[in-house]
Amino acid sequence: MKSTPLSTSESALLLKRTVIISIFAAVAVVLSIVESLIPVNMSVPGAKLGLANIMVLTCLYFLRGRDALTLIVLKTVLTAMIFGTFSSFLFSLFGAVFSFVVMYGLLKISGKRLSLIGISIAGGVAHNIGQLTAASIIFKTSSIFYYLPALLLTGIVTGILVGIAVKYLVSSLSKLSLFAGFTD
Amino acid sequence: MKRGDLVLISVVLVAALIFLVPRWVEGNNGNDSEKNHKSPLVATITVDGQVYKTVELTKEEQIIEIKTDHGVNVLKVHDYGIEMMEADCPDQVCLSFGFIDKHNQSIVCLPNKVLVELEGSTGGENQDEVDAIVN
Numbered sequence: 001m002k003s004t005p006l007s008t009s010e011s012a013l014l015l016k017r018t019v020i021i022s023i024f025a026a027v028a029v030v031l032s033i034v035e036s037l038i039p040v041n042m043s044v045p046g047a048k049l050g051l052a053n054i055m056v057l058t059c060l061y062f063l064r065g066r067d068a069l070t071l072i073v074l075k076t077v078l079t080a081m082i083f084g085t086f087s088s089f090l091f092s093l094f095g096a097v098f099s100f101v102v103m104y105g106l107l108k109i110s111g112k113r114l115s116l117i118g119i120s121i122a123g124g125v126a127h128n129i130g131q132l133t134a135a136s137i138i139f140k141t142s143s144i145f146y147y148l149p150a151l152l153l154t155g156i157v158t159g160i161l162v163g164i165a166v167k168y169l170v171s172s173l174s175k176l177s178l179f180a181g182f183t184d
Numbered sequence: 185m186k187r188g189d190l191v192l193i194s195v196v197l198v199a200a201l202i203f204l205v206p207r208w209v210e211g212n213n214g215n216d217s218e219k220n221h222k223s224p225l226v227a228t229i230t231v232d233g234q235v236y237k238t239v240e241l242t243k244e245e246q247i248i249e250i251k252t253d254h255g256v257n258v259l260k261v262h263d264y265g266i267e268m269m270e271a272d273c274p275d276q277v278c279l280s281f282g283f284i285d286k287h288n289q290s291i292v293c294l295p296n297k298v299l300v301e302l303e304g305s306t307g308g309e310n311q312d313e314v315d316a317i318v319n
Contacts, residue, residue: 045281088294118189139299143290152200
């Protein structure tokens with residue numbers, strides 16, 4: 001492939017994207033750590049606040065789908081390294097990617113019928129379904145789906161909270177010059 | 185929030201209820217007979233897909249230690265149920281399952297590949313015959 005030199009505006013855009021993705025990935029990792037420090041006992045096994053999803057959804061809002069996918073892979077690899085949970089690496093990736101596919105698809109299909117809150121609920125619920133599916137494949141049993149209804153309900157609640165956070169974050173970030181070219 | 189959001193929330197709620205309602209009905213019908221019969225459940229513990237041990241859930245306390253290459257898990261049987269007491273896995277999700285004592289409930293420790301499933305004779309006497317099958 002011949003490498004054509006990028007024009008100044010193109011390379012500036014590329015640089016901005018890269019910077020945004022890396023900042024978001026760093027924040028997502030920090031949010032995962034913060035989340036693990038908060039002792040929330042929701043009495044539902046596997047239920048999480050899903051704070052890192054704030055960054056994924058914000059990334060989806062400003063940038064392209066493949067940028068958000070890069071963010072997810074970065075975030076999952078980094079958290080696996082920090083927590084030392086490589087055994088469940090594929091498992092987390094499965095949930096995260098499934099959640100991403102659903103959110104990306106809904107953003108494209110739904111047009112303006114769903115707000116960020118709706119997208120975030122769908123993403124949270126998809127994350128739970130993805131993880132349960134991964135677990136049921138690994139253990140070759142469907143008995144884990146016993147916890148699906150409870151996870152669906154917690155998914156709605158955490159999805160609403162995450163969605164509200166994304167709304168505020170998006171409106172504040174839109175005022176920054178770094179994001180000026182990406183708002184539409 | 186838009187109307188689409190509310191539709192989405194209702195769909196998820198309905199999906200959750202579809203799973204939950206039969207369980208409640210079953211639980212209410214089954215509870216009385218279950219208490220009368222006191223038929224103990226059996227916990228099947230598998231590690232990495234291989235059956236590690238099966239234990240009958242008794243009222244008396246039993247401590248089960250699972251030591252494998254994947255890690256160490258400590259289970260405790262008491263009051264016709266079972267509970268994960270300790271685990272050396274990094275995420276500790278398995279401890280959040282708490283005490284389980286109902287048919288079809290399970291405990292999973294993903295990093296250590298430990299799965300505990302409760303099966304039992306809630307369906308009646310017919311199920312006892314299955315015990316004869318040997319792999």
